[in-house]
Amino acid sequence: MTSLFSPLVPVMLPVLICAAIGVFWARFKQPYDAEFVRRSVIWIGAPALIVGTLGQTQISAELLQQSVVACLTMLACATVISLVFLVIFRLPVRDFLVPMVFGNTGNMGLPLCLFAFGDAGLTLALGVFLTTSTTHFSLGVAVLNGRQALKYTFASPLVWSGVLAAWMVLGNWQLPLAIQNSLHILGGMAIPLMLITLGISLNSLHSGAFVRSFLMGLARLGIGLAAGFAAVWLLDLDGLLRKVILLQAATPSAVFNYLLALQSRRNPNAVAGMVVSSTVLSFITIPLLLIYLGVSG
Structure with missing residues (x-):
């Protein structure tokens, strides 16, 4: 059993x-x-x-496009499955659709893909993160509060940095070495700070009713993974992109879901419980998924 899980230590331990x-x-x-x-x-x-990462990594425009399409397909599948789940269990769609669909592809997904698959995995994961963030702060906000959707989209530096990175990839344009080194230093703070902030946020959230939170968190993980498998099957994906999509799809509900629910007054306590429970459960489910994906550390 120890030999089975030991290759996952270099992947999971930095996150933990x-x-x-x-x-x-x-x-x-x-x-x-x-x-x-x-x-x-x-x-x-x-x-x-x-x-910095997309600008320095040799990634083809075709592969970047595939990661975006795969992510959009995954989100579409997650939306359909989540709607069915919420309707069956008679839960408010506007309160719970967004936290069910949007996983933590930034705070948790990026470091996991980096440690599991290296720089190539991080590059594809950034494409997924960028697509998810743009959709989350546009269509996701529209579900919660449609009046502010455009404001969030065009005010997000993540969106504009993604536009710049995509332009660089499509034009095969390289930044000067001094700029690359500067971006490397500045970008290096993002992943550890996101993970530390995740720990701070989880400690400050109150889960509310334990059983309901547990079931909602478990549902988020199951729906996300089901959407990931549906996406890779529909698009016939294989190789590294398939692994990145599945790993990003299996991430727990994003902490941003709680912040948006709090701001929009969309059942924030229940959403907080989903965030906490799905994150705790993911430290069991993600190692199992990594074993399935054949991660060797």
Whole structure:
């Protein structure tokens, strides 16, 4: 059994350590300016990571397009499955559709794909993250509060950094070495800060009714993985892209779902419970998925 799980240690342990730092930091009541960190990641770290990684990595425009199409297919499948689930169990669609569909492809998905598949996996994962973020802050916000959808979309630096990165890939344009090195340093802060913030956020959320939260979190993981398998089957994907799509699809509900639910007053306590429970459960389900994907550390 030890030999079965030991290859996963280099993949999961960095994620667990960074998230645990956030949990213990909050437990010991150390000061943490979450808003400053959030803005630093969204406005500096993540855009630098997107532009720097996609700009330096030799990825074809065709492969980047495939990752975007695969992600959109995955999200479409997750939407359909989630709608069926919510209707069957008579749960409010506008409250729970968004947290069911949108997984944590940033805070958790990016480091997992990096540690599991290297720089090539991170590049494809960034394509998925960019597509998910753009959809989340446009169509997702439209479901919660349609009046602010365009505002969130065009005000997001993630969207504009993605446009710049896509332009660079399509035009086969390289940044000067000094700019690349600067982006490498700035982008390097994004992943650890996202994971530490995830730990801080989980410690501050209240799960509410345990059984309901557990079942909703389990449903999110099951729906996400089912949508991932549906997408790779529909598009006949194989190789690294298939593995990245499945791993990103299996991530728990994003912490941003709680923030948006709180802002839109869409049952935030229940959404918080889903975020907490799905994240805790993912530390069991994701290692099992990594074994299925043949990750060797």
